[in-house]
Amino acid sequence: MKKSILLFITLFVAGVDSAFAYIDPGSGSAIMSGIIGFFVAIGVLVKTFWFKIKGFLGLSKSKKNDSIKHSDLQDKGEERK
16 A cells, blocks of 8 residues: 555656656747637627627617618619610
8 A cells, every 4th residue: 555655656746846848839830820810710700790799889870871772872873874
């Protein structure tokens, strides 16, 4: 029993202080690509739902100001003919 406890301490606890880790340039560029990709994905998500976000925040104008009446377009088209 004492030998198994000693073996456990030797294998799992003694080597915790000195961990030799190496991050090569490929790992660094992969991490940077992930970070950049995250921000690009957030930008695409915001752009996709931009009108819903504006409506939720109350920043959108009324529909009368944003759209042109269909009848106005027809009248202008008939005048040109």
